[in-house]
Amino acid sequence: MENEKVQISDEEILHIAKLARIKLGDNEIQDYKKNLEEILDFANIVNSVDTENIGETIGVNENYNRFRADVVTNKEMRDKLLQNAPSQDEGMFRIPKVIS
Amino acid sequence: MIRDDYEMVIGLEVHCELSTKTKIFCSCPTEFGGEPNTHCCPVCMAMPGTLPVLNEKVVEYAVKAGLATNCSISQNSKNDRKNYFYPDLPKAYQISQYDKPLCNHGHVSIETPEGEKDIRILRIHIEEDAGKLNHDEYGRGSFVDLNRAGVPLIEIVSEPDMRSAEEAESYMRKLKSILEYIEVSDCKMQEGSLRADVNVSVRKKGSTEFGTRTEMKNMNSFRSIVRGINYEAERQIELIENGEAVTQETLRWDDISGRTFSMRDKEDAQDYRYFPDPDLVAIKLSDEYIENIKKALPELPESRKKRYMEEMDLSEKAANFVTSSKYYSNIFDEATEKCNNPKAVSNWLMSDIAKVLNEREEEADKIPFSGKELGELIELIDKGTISNSIGKKVLNELFENPKAPSKIIEEKGWVQISDEGAIKEVVIKVLENNPQSVADYKAGKDKALGFLVGQAMKETRGKANPQMLNKMFIEELKK
């Protein structure tokens, strides 16, 4: 499997871009596809490493059970939180109508 | 009712908001209501650079729920990110649990016409709620309020073990009751703190294979769950009978039209790209931690039911009713302690109190008076201080303006007249005013006595002691 080159179809790259909410122009598709294939070809090295009986690293240290006490400490700060809103009304973020 | 030759297969994913003081990953209040975006901070608003820290109570409450539903508790658990874009989801991912939920493989039992039935629970996991979109009727757009974003939820996923809308309702009621008993949620369905995604499929009876299922999202009343399931089952049967296929899809139940509608944007092929949240660390629960929570669990409905039947001699029906809600059960315990008449207490709960709630379309949590007050009311009747019919008036008063029943009857002047002199006065007055009835009685028409007693009651506005009235009329008429 190591020697098999990664091949990505136009549909696939467009599907991924759609999932990421990014639009690729017609002239960008081939460029992004080629880069992605190249990097994935390289990244496939990981599949040559023997990881039998090896756990996944989740986080880089051995921390666990980091909990917070259930106490309200935050103060209202709406104006500050909304100061960067591209569009707002009555203390809420305004967006085009969403059909529920 | 659906056609005899089909059966339904129903599974529920119940979302329950936990009644912690703060959100799951930040120290904002979870309180319902409040001006839009005032229960928010940089963390729950997903400002760049902010990080989540898990609320310890959320883990505790989820473990409680797991233990109360007979789940095994995972000693190793973690949080995962579920990635998708929606305006009510500020990080563009929901922190949830994917392959290592806190609780696994439990069950609860429900009553069915065929007897008790176990509904299996696949898993319970913790996650964060989303915000709310408000829609403007003038078409100016939608408005995002993130007060609910980050409120802690548990999701309780059942196995597809229910076979009718009624079973699904019983299961949901049972879960609600358990969650209320263990005090991890206020379970207010109208506020959305308890809601269910309902999976429905149908199949020919006798078949062991599952049909294609549909999922109705966010059902938040028992009535709509029942209606939705029946509607959906019928719709699916009709499709199958017409030789069409059921499409696996997500639906929205519309309560007004009584129909389901397809929900998902066809353009959106969902791929949630779950992966462990690198901003959070593993959850490791010791035996001791789990054991301590187990020890602190309050008495659950099963055990209360047994106690009521064995120690208080309630019928199974009465015991089922009283334990169907923590609120009933707590009022029952309190009232019984006060008046020592468990049967009377259960009767009041099952008939008059349930009737009022029903008329008001409210649940037991809305009972405005205490068990002590109900107990006092029953005590007053038992002692003869008031009549049964006055007792019902006192109950109505308790619903309107709860206070001690003794105070109510004093203020309203509803104390039963048991003074012999006072009663005699009324009896003589009634006899004088109704010579015809007196004559009838003396002519052997016993019915006339009832009329006279009624007149005396009217005269005293129901307060005269009926036994004394009866006795005194007979004495006077003999004269």
Add this chain to the structure above:
Amino acid sequence: MNITDLTVHELIDLLDKKEITSQEIVKAYADRIDEKEKDVQAFVTVTTDDASKMAEKIDSEGRNGKFSGIPIGIKDNINIDGVKTTCSSRMLENFVSPYNATVIDKLHAEGLISLGKLNMDEFAMGGSTEHSYFHNTCNPWDLNKVPGGSSGGSAAAVAANLVPWALGSDTGGSIRQPASFCGIVGLKPTYGLVSRYGLVAFASSLDQIGPLTKDVTDSAMLLNLIAGYDEKDSTSVNIEKKDYTKALVKDVKGLKIAVPKEFLAEGVNEEVKNAILEAAETYKKLGATVEECSLDIGKEALAVYYIIACAEASSNLGRFDGIRYGYRAENFDNLREIYINSRTEGFGPEVKRRIILGTYVLSSGYYDAYYKKAQKVRTVIRDEYQRLFEKYDIILTPTSPTVAFGIGEKSNNPLEMYLADICTVPVNIAGVPGISIPAKLDSNGMPIGIQLIGKHFDEETLFRAAFTFEQEVKFRANNKPEFKK
């Protein structure tokens, strides 16, 4: 005396002796910025006016601690309340932060004064600062060369004396590599030592904030200020607070240093290689044991890095959706178009490339082959380091296989660009600390840095080894950036 030439510990001495005021320091830097910023372009936002007011206040009210009245520069992905945090992206061009990062709270509590926000590769993705939406930053040693990246603004500002020291962030080398390119000291602390709260996330499991300084002493002092457990960051580690300046002793006798041969193999510039070998000799001469060893994980670490970092980034950058803050496209007909147009126009090509790669490796059908596998290989790499550290105290490698390259010279082939991170990336994968210190200039007058790698939470040994080397080779005393045009 030229104030902006001084290290922070030298400034503190003068402040302590009252030979200088905070206002004089801030004024000197403001003047220096006025003079040199047009050549270097290290800043995104300059806040010297606010800094002057702060300095005035401190001078009039009196200093309340050792660092009170000392200026600092901050990489523009660290939030300061009321100041723009742009991440050098169009997406956040006008974003004014509503809160402070924990490190900023710590600095403010000590009376440090921010001079402004420093340029970087967009969202810290890149190694040359050429991916900034705003402008390139130039290397003070040769203005035609890149300062490295992604903390290129921080490194260039310190090297050009535009700030006395700076904070950067390091996900795969973003502090150490620009420090090396600019001839200064850059430390990536152990993962979990410094709170990430308020650092705009690139890759959560790899990011660390760290100091970029003129010398090792300043590095230890700045680490003292920012290190420590933070209840707002679940991944920060609760260990005993240390005074890293105590480790600043010129003594490496008995220290065991490993030089992995794979890090001096093909692809490493000859002059860089020689600098490492010379450094090894220097350490030997000073009494350390230096041995060649094998650490054959470079390419695997790089592969793991691009899978994990991009996967995490694709998720971390989802919040930039044009709804609550940040760039919102002008043209849209519906919600979907707000998302797509805002993100397509707001992110630069390198950021989009990594988001797409990250989305791909997490998508259904590929998760196990890439992400899950990479997490396991990550464990293997950590174990490899663990194994080496059973025998050695320090690992010595180049910081970068090359010195600073020309602006515009390298940004075409992403894979080639990624391979340049091969010396620094494995350190983030393992979560261990690494420091880059300047060793010498190459034949073109560009700085070469050496990288020292230590055990988890053993920054003290790193500082000791780095300090000893610095005192011996006296790079800073002998070399000054020339602003070559």
